[in-house]
Amino acid sequence: MSENDKLDLSSPDLVNENFEKLAELFPNCVTESAEGKAIDFDLLKQELSHAVVEGNKERYRLEWPGKKEAIVTANLPTNKTLRPIRGDSVDFDNTENIYIEGDNLEVLKLLQESYLGKVKMIYIDPPYNTGKDFVYKDNFAKDSQEELVDSGQKDEYNQRLVSNPETSGRYHSDWLSMMYPRLKLARNLLTQDGLIFISIDDNEQHNLRRLCDDVFGENNKLGIITNINNPKGRSDDKFIATAHEYIIVYGKASDYTTVYGFEPDTKITKRYNKEDINGKKFREIDLRKTGDADKRSDRPDMFYYFYALEENPNDLIVSKEKANQPNRIEIIPLKDDNSDGRWRWGFQTAKENLDSLYAKFMPTRKIWGVFEKDYLDGRPPVKATSSWTHKDVNSERGSEQMIELGFDKETFSRPKPLGTLRRVMEIGIMPKEKSIVLDFFSGSAGICQAMFELVASGKRDLSFIAVQLPENTPKDSIAREEGFDNITDIARERIKRSAKKIKEETGADIDYGFRVYRLDDSNMEDVYYKPQEYAQDKLDLFADNVKSGRTSDDLLAQVMLDWGLPLSLKIEQVKVEGKKVFKVAENSLFACFDDGIDEAFAKAIAEEQPLRIVFKDSGFKDDTAKTNVKQLLKQLSPETEMKVI
Structure with a gap:
């Protein structure tokens, strides 16, 4: 017999029925309170009136039940400490990489003195609040044993992970209360020109943006990247198959922040198919302006004359006015209809960069033109776009990369692909800039492997701080069969295996070690x-x-x-x-x-x-x-x- 076949044996819940009817008519009036879902009666009154209804003073800010408590949580001191675990570490005394096991909120508090203003980049992949994952329950006012009972966690780490189903009356509020103090503390650790990258999906993307506006300042939002990590789309989505997630990017102070870019890939480098007399590769770019505003009348100051020697097209003279050069070919920017056009560069720029220009006869148009030598060496990085369609950000690659290290596909669920992690570090940190990268929701420690790869390639000079709660793996899981009792066991093994693999493949002599610390009560009585x-x-x-x-x-x-x-x-x-x-x-x-x-x-x-x-x-x-x-x-x-x- 199914649950639907059983008699309810109770009278109808009229209050709940009325609530649902109002929610259907006025969904914008449904809010969250300390007691759970509620109707905003001030807003409901306004919906039922043609005139402005006096009520609470309106203001533009993000509010939720528990925000004040979240602020207090961020500011509360901690007497906990970090205990080094040499046996789980690699090259403990010499390495600059740090791996910390413990609740990231208290770890962030402990790092406030030692790393204040020293972290160049933060990347986190927090719980997405899908209704099926967990959030941290931060309540330091309770007795520790009471907290253990409430959270359903009774292990030695006093874990505070609790489920947050969509049916919860404080579904969004609990998630915001979990994220706020962590972001607030994380901001303190960033350098003045530091950045934070946060992966998120549609469930909380809108709230996370407003939360980051609150913590970092709206003017420090650097962009939102749509990361196409599942091009085929999720087949289990009810209406539209989701093919993407987001990476939200903020700076600590945008006036000081520099966002780098990607090194050019083969799609770009194959365009550099010419060589100069020194063997340096370049591509030629027509100096004539094309497209909008390409007429002489649009920018008269960008119409001037070049004079070239036919036997040596690299020998150019530039003049603002028409000149008497009988032994040279006169070149002006002619449009396709042979009317006067203009150049892309101003006269002074052309005069100062004559060495990078040359003349060329164009047979199809039967006229001479001037071209720029755009060299591959020294080419600026490719600016990242707001839509990532790169193959290496596909979520399937994350599991494949774990398999390549000898793990089972089911050892860790949905690890971030290394391509995504490498790319955020590539655009967040300049080459040769010695920097610290922090990930305080580090999961399987993909950020550590991605960092090893970047450093081994010589493209970056980085060290990491990775933080992860030692959440227990399910009892009958593949991970437990492999001998991994918790997530941090998996992560530490991944760091070791990836270091060995990268060293064997590249031979790079870099820092492959890491110091393990574990959050614990103070050493002092x-x-x-x-x-x-x-x-x-x-x-x-x-x-x-x-x-x-x-x-x-x-x-x-x-x-x-x-x-x-x-x-x-x-x-x-x-x-x-x-x-x-x-x-x-x-x-x-x-x-x-x-x-x-x-x-x-x-x-x-x-x-x-x-x-x-x-x-x-x-x-x-x-x-x-x-x-x-x-x-x-x-x-x-x-x-x-x-x-x-």
């Missing part, structure tokens, strides 16, 4: 942050502020974040007076978390003249040693700033 909440007789339990089980690597990462140092800085480990010392970026930071720090150690360290040095508060030999170490550093290395944790 709670009393470190809130000592006033503990009675004096309890404080002896916390003689060491550091939590049990935390390593020197853990402490170093937290110190670097707190001191605003990038996690990508080179780290060396050395022994000084028998104690392990971390040297970050040569002498930028020294850190020693061993016990027994004394005056002899201070004297040895002072010889290195570090800019900063940090110890455990409980790491000194005794209170006298702590005082003496501080004084010795002041005397022997006055530029050194000392801190304790």
